[in-house]
Every structure is written in structure tokens, then in C-alpha cells.
Amino acid sequence: MPSDPQAADSGSPAPTPTPADSSPQRGTLWPLLASELSVLFRRRRTAAMLATLAAVPVLIAVAVRLTRSTTPGRGPAFLDRITENGLFVVLTALVLCTPLFLPLTVGVTSGDTVAGEAGQGTLRYLLVAPAGRFRLLLVKYVGAAVFAVAATASVIVAGTVAGLLLFPVGQVPLLSGDVVSPWVAEGRILLVGAYVCVSLLGLSAIGLFISTLTDVPVGAMAATVALAIAAQVLDALPQLAWLHPWLFSHYWLGFADLLRQPIEWGSFGSNALLQLGYLAVFGAFAYGRFATKDVLS
Amino acid sequence: MSSRWLRWMPAAAMPVVVAAVVLAGPLQATAPVSLPAKTPEQVMALVAGSKVQALSGTVAETVDLGLPQLPAMGAGASSDSPSGAAMDQLLGLLTSPQTVRVYLDGATNQRVQLMNTLAEQDVVRHGNSVWTYNSATNTATSLTLPTTAPAPYATTPKLPGYVGPDTLPLASKAPMVPTPDSPVATPAQLAATILSNLDPSTDVSTGPSLSVAGRDAYQLLLTPRTSATLVGEVRIAVDAATGLPLSVSVQAKGSDGVALSVAFTSIDLTAPPASTFLFTPPPGATVTQMAVPARTSPLKTLPATPAGPQLPADPTTSGTGWATIVATPAGSVQASLLDSAALAQLLQDVPGGRVLETSLFTALVTTDGRLFVGAVPLAALQAAAASQ
Numbered sequence: 001m002p003s004d005p006q007a008a009d010s011g012s013p014a015p016t017p018t019p020a021d022s023s024p025q026r027g028t029l030w031p032l033l034a035s036e037l038s039v040l041f042r043r044r045r046t047a048a049m050l051a052t053l054a055a056v057p058v059l060i061a062v063a064v065r066l067t068r069s070t071t072p073g074r075g076p077a078f079l080d081r082i083t084e085n086g087l088f089v090v091l092t093a094l095v096l097c098t099p100l101f102l103p104l105t106v107g108v109t110s111g112d113t114v115a116g117e118a119g120q121g122t123l124r125y126l127l128v129a130p131a132g133r134f135r136l137l138l139v140k141y142v143g144a145a146v147f148a149v150a151a152t153a154s155v156i157v158a159g160t161v162a163g164l165l166l167f168p169v170g171q172v173p174l175l176s177g178d179v180v181s182p183w184v185a186e187g188r189i190l191l192v193g194a195y196v197c198v199s200l201l202g203l204s205a206i207g208l209f210i211s212t213l214t215d216v217p218v219g220a221m222a223a224t225v226a227l228a229i230a231a232q233v234l235d236a237l238p239q240l241a242w243l244h245p246w247l248f249s250h251y252w253l254g255f256a257d258l259l260r261q262p263i264e265w266g267s268f269g270s271n272a273l274l275q276l277g278y279l280a281v282f283g284a285f286a287y288g289r290f291a292t293k294d295v296l297s
Numbered sequence: 298m299s300s301r302w303l304r305w306m307p308a309a310a311m312p313v314v315v316a317a318v319v320l321a322g323p324l325q326a327t328a329p330v331s332l333p334a335k336t337p338e339q340v341m342a343l344v345a346g347s348k349v350q351a352l353s354g355t356v357a358e359t360v361d362l363g364l365p366q367l368p369a370m371g372a373g374a375s376s377d378s379p380s381g382a383a384m385d386q387l388l389g390l391l392t393s394p395q396t397v398r399v400y401l402d403g404a405t406n407q408r409v410q411l412m413n414t415l416a417e418q419d420v421v422r423h424g425n426s427v428w429t430y431n432s433a434t435n436t437a438t439s440l441t442l443p444t445t446a447p448a449p450y451a452t453t454p455k456l457p458g459y460v461g462p463d464t465l466p467l468a469s470k471a472p473m474v475p476t477p478d479s480p481v482a483t484p485a486q487l488a489a490t491i492l493s494n495l496d497p498s499t500d501v502s503t504g505p506s507l508s509v510a511g512r513d514a515y516q517l518l519l520t521p522r523t524s525a526t527l528v529g530e531v532r533i534a535v536d537a538a539t540g541l542p543l544s545v546s547v548q549a550k551g552s553d554g555v556a557l558s559v560a561f562t563s564i565d566l567t568a569p570p571a572s573t574f575l576f577t578p579p580p581g582a583t584v585t586q587m588a589v590p591a592r593t594s595p596l597k598t599l600p601a602t603p604a605g606p607q608l609p610a611d612p613t614t615s616g617t618g619w620a621t622i623v624a625t626p627a628g629s630v631q632a633s634l635l636d637s638a639a640l641a642q643l644l645q646d647v648p649g650g651r652v653l654e655t656s657l658f659t660a661l662v663t664t665d666g667r668l669f670v671g672a673v674p675l676a677a678l679q680a681a682a683a684s685q
Contacts, residue, residue, distance in 0.1 A: 077415040080435065084581040095415060173579030175417040176410060177430035177437065238393070256415040264398070264412065266355070281311045288308030292301050 028131050029139065036143045040109070046147065049105040050154045056101060057093035057159030061086075065166045077256075086163025087172055087185050091192070091259070093159045094152075098196060098252050103228035105151050106200045110144040110207025111221035114290060118215040124295050133291045141208050141283065148200040156193045160186070178261040188258055195255040195268055202248035202278030203228055209286040212293065245270075248278050330506040330513045332537050337501040340515045340535050344492060347540035349485075351402040353573075354510065354564035356483055358395040360557050362655035363549075364643055396562075399483050400569040408573050409483075421576040428576040437578035440587045484559050488533045488542030491519065498522050498618030509534045509543035510561040526550070526619035526672045527657055539566065549656035556657045615681055622671035622681045630666045647675065649682055 117123035172185035207224035254267035504516035529550035544560030650663035
């Protein structure tokens with residue numbers, strides 16, 4: 001078989017397609033990233049997803065404000081604290097969003113990255129630019145990761161604002177029973193936000209890989225979201241305890257460790273390592289697939 | 298073609314790299330530790346002479362008693378009655394792994410944090426005042442210990458009514474009356490209890506040295522001489538530098554797996570900040586004042602600690618050493634205690650009553666409300682029940 005004509009598209013014909021050898025042409029990376037981000041965030045779909053995420057804490061806050069009766073131990077964690085302290089709106093919303101809504105939106109965005117361009121027939125034009133497939137993939141992944149950060153930020157900002165407007169804010173009790181000032185608590189909440197963002201990196205990488213497999217973006221999105229749900233189902237089965245530490249969703253709710261006194265950093269580290277592993281493996285898979293893919297549309 | 302394969306290289310290499318990193322970790326942990334040889338007696342003297350007064354560390358407790366694990370999902374499945382809920386919590390301790398952070402400073406400053414998903418249970422002792430706090434229910438309990446209470450061994454914070462596998466047989470660690478939210482025991486507590494109850498029925502030897510929580514440790518192996526017990530072997534890792542027990546694991550007879558393990562995963566022997574032991578219930582928490590139960594009065598709920606220091610007069614024992622069976626009189630097990638939905642899944646109906654059978658211990662509740670508990674097979678309990 002003659003050498004793959006599409007390989008010439010990559011613009012980096014060097015035989016070692018490692019990240020390092022792309023650095024001399026860094027100049028082309030930032031414009032590409034800027035255009036990717038502007039396309040991503042100007043999409044109505046992205047705005048709708050961010051608005052939906054922002055609506056979750058607002059709905060929680062309004063519902064609790066209207067009913068005013070919560071029993072400790074019922075409903076999602078932290079729900080019963082909201083009436084005493086508005087900052088718990090954010091935490092309740094994150095408990096609700098982390099298993100479902102955030103993976104859903106991240107799955108949609110990351111599943112769309114490559115498959116969306118292929119489905120629209122714009123992928124070949126992107127590859128005509130002298131950016132190279134690795135760099136295009138990198139930009140696509142960074143775009144998905146930035147969306148994950150924006151999604152988490154959307155929940156946190158909306159939750160903080162709703163909590164501040166509807167409920168009193170005072171000394172915030174941590175899980176250990178110790179009390180910290182609202183500013184320290186807001187710092188902890190930002191740490192929790194960072195944890196949640198890191199948690200979504202692995203799923204984004206999986207979505208990117210699935211996205212390179214198909215030209216049908218809806219398929220890639222559905223597969224990514226389904227994987228996120230399947231991982232959590234597996235995580236709930238005690239018979240599969242040996243598998244649990246390897247599931248990318250295993251540490252998702254571990255952000256509560258940042259709300260203890262003193263902070264328990266163990267789960268943050270484990271989670272970051274795990275997500276890094278998923279990022280490395282599925283990023284490499286995605287590169288292998290994308291760099292050898294025959295782009296016909 | 299070659300460049301095409303080359304582009305798949307990272308995809309092929311990356312799982313290998315990840316696997317290598319993953320495998321390298323355990324290999325390092327199991328690297329042999331060389332320590333000057335010591336006899337079992339010397340290691341036990343090392344434990345007895347341990348002067349560790351302050352530490353902060355994380356303790357991992359794993360259990361594999363052959364009980365069905367209750368699914369992690371379905372938080373609404375817990376029992377409604379308080380005693381049923383307490384029993385559910387106890388069964389949670391018996392069937393699922395726990396992570397506990399322990400802070401000690403001197404004999405009377407202790408803090409234990411049982412870390413659950415999105416929740417935490419704390420027991421804080423500062424001098425004679427003890428607080429417990431449960432973040433899931435946002436409840437706090439205050440308790441003042443009598444000043445005459447004997448000062449506990451520095452590394453064995455024996456809080457009143459704590460729930461934990463602190464003694465063997467591990468049977469029936471029911472929630473004692475005072476503090477329903479108490480966490481589990483530390484390796485040091487467990488080891489001290491076990492070693493203080495040693496008698497000639499146990500063969501003591503040393504095993505290969507090992508590394509626990511990054512510290513070199515001697516290993517004590519305790520093997521029951523009798524064949525009547527379910528306990529196969531107890532292993533205690535003793536810190537070579539300080540004599541502090543770092544891990545305790547129990548194997549059931551005829552099994553290679555560890556049935557119960559309590560081990561430090563990290564430990565720091567410097568004193569924790571004093572603020573760790575100062576607890577004020579957070580605003581909004583439901584605070585309950587609790588009276589200290591008089592030591593002489595029988596506990597209201599059962600089963601009681603077998604061979605424990607707070608043992609009420611009621612239970613009787615039969616058998617010796619590892620094969621001891623603890624029995625309580627008729628009517629001592631309240632029917633409400635068995636209401637727990639989770640417990641119902643674990644109990645089996647046998648001739649003469651209902652039984653909780655695990656790989657390490659057996660508990661038999663007879664139809665007339667007597668309770669028999671021991672680290673022995675079911676047949677031994679049934680024989681004891683029939684003979685009384």
C-alpha cells in the first residue's frame with residue numbers, strides 16, 4: 001500500500017508524532033484555539049447547556065425558599081443546611097450535577113469535537129490549514145476541557161448568587177463540625193470546583209476518542225454519556241470492588257473531602273492521577289485514530 | 298504504511314506506561330524490610346514500652362467476613378426506627394471498608410473522624426468533655442466523663458460506647474447506649490486489647506518484617522492453639538522505632554484472605570494543633586446532652602461486649618480462650634433490634650433461632666431472646682444454647 005495521502009495533511013511529516021516535535025510551530029496553536037473557543041461558546045447549544053446548569057442551583061434555592069421545611073438526612077446531601085446558610089446551595093447543586101448533568105453536558109461537548117466537524121463536512125477544511133492533526137486534536141480537547149470548567153463555574157456562580165440573595169450567610173459548618181468564615185468557605189467551594197473540573201478531564205478525553213471514531217456526532221455524544229452512567233452503575237456494585245478504583249467516576253463525589261477539617265487531600269491526588277491516566281490513554285488512542293483516519297468529509 | 302503504524306505508537310505505549318506506573322507502586326510497598334531480629338517477647342515488650350503520646354494518622358479498615366455487602370446506592374433504604382438505624386450503621390461498619398482519621402495528644406485529647414461519602418462522623422474528646430457530631434443528620438452529642446474515670450492508655454482512646462471491632466471475638470458489636478455515632482478502633486487500640494488478653498492458648502511468633510504507612514515494622518503472629526475457633530491467625534505490625542502497633546489483620550481459619558484489617562495508611566507522630574480537640578457544635582445542629590451511664594447498671598440494649606471492660610454482670614461465658622462463647626439471658630434481645638432491614642438480609646433461620654454467620658464469628662439469637670456469640674462455628678453455639 002502506498003503511503004497514506006491523508007498523512008500529508010497533518011503538516012508534521014516528522015516520523016515521531018510526539019507532542020514535543022510540534023512545538024516549533026506553536027504560533028499556529030493560539031489562533032486555532034481562539035477560533036475553536038469562540039465557535040464553541042457562540043453556539044446556542046453551549047449557551048443553553050450552561051444556562052441549564054445554572055438553573056439547577058437556582059431551582060434548588062427557590063424550592064427550598066418556598067417550602068422552608070427540610071429534614072436532615074433526607075434528599076441530597078447538604079440540602080437541609082441551605083436555610084441556615086446560602087453557601088450550601090452551591091454544594092447541594094454540585095452533589096446533584098456531578099453524577100448526571102455535568103457529565104451529560106461534557107459528553108455532548110466532547111463527543112461533538114471531531115465528529116461534529118466530520119458530520120458537517122468542515123473537518124477537511126480544518127485539516128487544510130497547516131495546523132497538523134495533533135494540534136487540531138489538542139485544540140479540540142482544550143476546548144472541551146474549557147467547557148467543563150465553564151460548566152462547573154456556571155453552577156458555582158449561579159449557586160453562590162442564588163444562595164446570597166435568598167438565604168442568610170454566616171459562619172459555615174464543615175463536615176467535621178468545625179465552623180469557618182464565609183470567605184474561607186467560598187475558598188473551599190472554589191477548591192471543590194477545581195476538583196469537579198479535574199474530575200471531568202477523563203470523561204472529556206474519552207469523549208474525544210469516541211468522537212474520532214465516527215462521523216455521527218449524536219452517536220459519539222450518546223456513547224460518552226452512556227459510558228459515564230455505566231461507570232457509575234459499576235461503581236455502585238460491591239461485587240466489583242476490585243474495579244472501582246479504576247473507574248473514572250470513582251472519585252467524583254470525593255470533593256466532600258475538601259470540606260473536612262483539616263482538608264483531606266488524598267482523594268484530590270488520587271482523582272487527579274486517575275484522570276491524568278485516562279487523559280493519557282484515551283488521548284493517545286484519539287491521536288492514533290485521528291492521525292490515521294481517512295478524512296473524506 | 299510505516300508512518301501510519303507510527304501514529305498508533307502512543308496509543309500502544311500509553312497503556313503500557315500507565316500499567317508500569319501502577320505496578321511499580323505495589324512493588325515498592327512490598328519491598329523487603331530488614332530490621333535487627335527480635336524474639337516475640339522482645340516485640341511485645343516493645344509494644345508495652347511504647348511511649349507514643351501524640352499522633353495524627355489515617356486508618357483504613359477493611360472487612361471481608363463473607364457477609365453480603367449492602368449496595369452503596371439507595372440511601373432511602375435505611376430503617377426508620379432509631380435502633381434499626383443504629384443497627385444499619387453497625388452493619389455498615391461490618392460489611393464495607395471505612396476510612397478514619399485519628400488525632401491524639403496525650404491521654405485525654407482525642408479526635409476520631411469517620412469519613413463517609415459526603416458525610417462525616419466525629420468524636421472529639423478534650424479533657425473530660427466528649428462531643429460527637431454527625432454531619433449527615435447535623436446532630437451533636439455532648440457528654441462529660443466522670444473525673445474518676447481511669448485514664449485510658451495513651452493510644453487506646455476508649456471512648457464510652459464506641460462501636461468497633463476492638464475485642465475478639467468480634468461478635469455483636471452493638472451500638473452501646475451513650476454515643477450512637479462513634480467510629481471504629483485504631484490499630485493500637487485493637488492490638489492493646491488483643492495483647493492484654495493473651496494467654497497460653499495462643500501461640501506467638503514473629504513474621505517477616507514489613508513496611509506499614511511508610512514505617513518499618515516487626516510482625517507478630519498470634520495463632521490460636523485450639524481448633525475450636527474460627528480465627529486462623531492474627532497479625533500485628535509493630536513500628537520498629539516506637540513500638541506503636543500500626544496494623545492488625547485477622548485471618549479466618551482455612552482462608553488465605555484477610556477477614557478483617559485495621560491499618561494506618563499514613564501516620565505522623567507530631568502533636569496535632571490544639572484546636573483539633575476544641576469542638577463547638579455548629580449553629581443549627583441539634584445538640585443532645587447525654588448522661589454518663591453508671592458502670593454498674595446493665596446496658597439497655599444488647600448484645601454486650603464480650604470480655605470487655607464495661608461488661609455488665611448479666612452475660613455468662615462458657616468455653617475458654619479463643620473458643621469462648623458469651624451468652625445473655627432470655628429476653629435480653631429486644632425484637633425491635635432485629636427490625637433492621639439490613640440485618641434481616643443477613644440473618645438465617647436455623648433450628649432454635651436465627652443466626653448471623655461470618656467467617657470470623659457467629660451470633661445466634663434463640664427464639665426465647667437469648668444471644669450466643671463467639672468466634673466459633675454455629676454448631677458450638679447451638680450446643681451451648683441447648684445445654685443451658
